[in-house]
Amino acid sequence: MLICTNTEPKDRFHIVYIILIIHGIAILMPWNMFINATEYFTDHKLTLQLKNGTQIESKYKEYFLSNVGIAAQIPNVLFNVLNIFFHLGETHSTEGYTHRVLGSIIIELIFMILTVILAIIDTSEWITLFFYLTMLTVIILNIVNGIYQNSVYGFSSRLPMKYTNAIVTGSNVCGTFTALMNIITIWLSPNKRIAAIYFFASSILILFFAFVTFFMLKKNHYYRYHWNQSLYNKSLTNGDTGKISTSIDTDPIKSEDLIFTSSSSLNDGKGQSKRPPYLYVFKFVWKQCLNVFLVFFITLSTFPVIQSGIKPIDPEFFGSIEKTQTYYIAVCCFLIFNACAMFGSIAPNFIIFPGPEKLWIPVISRFLFIPFFMLCNYVPDRRQWPVWIQSDFLYVFGGILMGFSSGYYSSLSMMYAPKSVPNQKYAGVAAMMAAASLVSGIFFGINFSYFLAWLIRQ
Known part of the structure; x- marks a missing residue:
């Protein structure tokens, strides 16, 4: 049985829209902060400071941005594409998107915390190891970010068009925020290491907000309504003859469970998930x-x-x-x-x-x-x-x-x-x-x- 309603609830206080803006910001925040902190890497971490004040540039400094670009772009594109075709849970159900989004955010949080730790400690004795740890971090961040970005657009597609636009808006808000932070940093001229820690910490904060608000999104009546509607339409397309109710259960747990009750919409009748x-x-x-x-x-x-x-x-x-x-x-x-x-x-x-x-x-x-x-x-x-x-x-x-x-x-x-x-x-x-x-x-x-x-x- 699948629950449906003819009365669309309101997005009270634009909560769903704001949550998707937050996810749009979170998608680009770690990458923008890495780019914003370029001088921290090239002039601080990848340059050896001797006690007499002499600076010795490492071989990794000159091509740092090029290496970061390669380490970021290829995994991001590759996993954005692969995410369309590979199943994780039920690929296009709330469960499948939940695994992808929350798993990606958790991994990004872990590696951003690692980045902050590396910024705090002295790595001058192991510059080579620091460089490769940074490249590994960039690769992992962009692998999971490719999955995260692709999945956020996927689950927002069940909502009206403006909610997909909220993600694009969030990404551009992130760019504006980053540009303002850069100007403020130039104006205040803080220590490069301290500035980088602020950049990375702000990424952690935004990712944490995205993690928490995703649970709020799944419990939101407006969001659940559109998921129920989309699955109801699926059941009609696939010939589901189950009973259709005209009201949504207001119990968050029960209503959440109803999203997964139309078996014909999620499989081919043989227990096998259909590939789109x-x-x-x-x-x-x-x-x-x-x-x-x-x-x-x-x-x-x-x-x-x-x-x-x-x-x-x-x-x-x-x-x-x-x-x-x-x-x-x-x-x-x-x-x-x-x-x-x-x-x-x-x-x-x-x-x-x-x-x-x-x-x-x-x-x-x-x-x-x-x-x-x-x-x-x-x-x-x-x-x-x-x-x-x-x-x-x-x-x-x-x-x-x-x-x-x-x-x-x-x-x-x-x-x-x-x-x-x-x-x-x-x-x-x-x-x-x-x-x-x-x-x-x-x-x-x-x-x-x-x-x-x-x-x-x-």
């Missing part, structure tokens, strides 16, 4: 997956590699040479992009345009951002191309458009993806395919940006 028809789902979702991929590919082709290398045309853009040198990249590149992406991802809550069939038009038009930023004042001392964009204000305006359009169109495409499948029993699979397209776009965009950087220098 992936080609059937992809047939309907591929357009939105392509939109997701292109939005992030174009964005990561210029941000942050190209944009962080753009220098001011006016050396006193912030009122003085010193302030401009200190804050130009932190504000004009990182803060502006992340803040505008955050506002862009919030905008679909108020206006949705264009529709799913026409979204490809503005997405494709964003390719114009690539030559625009290449013609700005990027690495002026090493570039061979002329600088055509001779205005800091025009560059900032381009950054605003880039950030806002990235947030807005990524939100729309992620919202449209799970709703593209006529049979909504497979909405979770569609959402996970879109999430895999997202990280694939990031992966290929970042690597393409290195080619663009090389091209400008030729």
Whole structure:
């Protein structure tokens, strides 16, 4: 028997929406904090400080960021994709998502705590071991983060579109928070080790909130209603003849149990879990997956590699040479992009345009951002191309458009993806395919940006 109701409860105080924003923040927080603490690794942990004040740079310092990028990107993409196809519990039930989400958060918490411990203790006598422990941490974090991110999009797909967008919004909130923390750190100029500990501790705090709020989510009446509705629709599709009640039991434990009572919706009648028809789902979702991929590919082709290398045309853009040198990249590149992406991802809550069939038009038009930023004042001392964009204000305006359009169109495409499948029993699979397209776009965009950087220098 499956419980269903015709009366949709309200998301009181927007609790479900806020919880999904928290998970969106938690998805990117550990990685953003690692990148934000780059100088802690290169100038503190991977540089030997002698008693006479002499510094000896280790062989691991020069290629640290490249090694981190490889250790992070490949596992993240790989496990985002594998998570779609491999079962853990019942893959597309609440139980399956619970195993994946909570297991991923616990592992991330363990390795972030290990990172804080390594920041506190003196590792100068074993720099090589520290480097490999850091690489192992990055690999593990991105393996479980790939599973975590993919699963969060999967279970949110059973809710209305704006809840998928809440995750995208949370990711952009994380970027804005990180950019602000970076500016505050520059302003206060604390010890690199202390700053890194603050960064890592904030990741632990956010992950802990995500862990706790996931239990709140599973007990929430609004969330349970939509899961019951989706399983009710499944039972009709599969011919379940069990009794249908028109009310939800208000007992949290009993109502939670009801999610798993429709056996025909979860297996094929022989006790075997059905594998979703992936080609059937992809047939309907591929357009939105392509939109997701292109939005992030174009964005990561210029941000942050190209944009962080753009220098001011006016050396006193912030009122003085010193302030401009200190804050130009932190504000004009990182803060502006992340803040505008955050506002862009919030905008679909108020206006949705264009529709799913026409979204490809503005997405494709964003390719114009690539030559625009290449013609700005990027690495002026090493570039061979002329600088055509001779205005800091025009560059900032381009950054605003880039950030806002990235947030807005990524939100729309992620919202449209799970709703593209006529049979909504497979909405979770569609959402996970879109999430895999997202990280694939990031992966290929970042690597393409290195080619663009090389091209400008030729």
